[in-house]
Amino acid sequence: MLAETVGEWTKEWKREGRQEEGASMLTRLLQRRFGTVPDWANEKIAKADLSSLEEWSLRIFDAQSLDDIFADEQ
DSSP: OHHHHHHHHHHHHHHHHHHHHHHHHHHHHHHHHHSSOOHHHHHHHHHOOHHHHHHHHHHTTTOSSHHHHHOSOO
16 A cells, blocks of 8 residues: 555656746747846746646747747647
8 A cells, every 4th residue: 555655746846847948948049039027928938738848948949939839739
């Protein structure tokens, strides 16, 4: 029982760590491409899951603006 609980905690910590790293990397990429990242974008990034962070990171290649990155329909 304890081993299962510790295993679940470890998975959650790793997931949270990947999300934080992904958010940090996306923020740095956006700063490099577009300059200062506005608060609304930082908030969206902080609340995002890994899948969204990955998708937004890929959009950097074609995006002309931050709105292109975060557009819901692409």
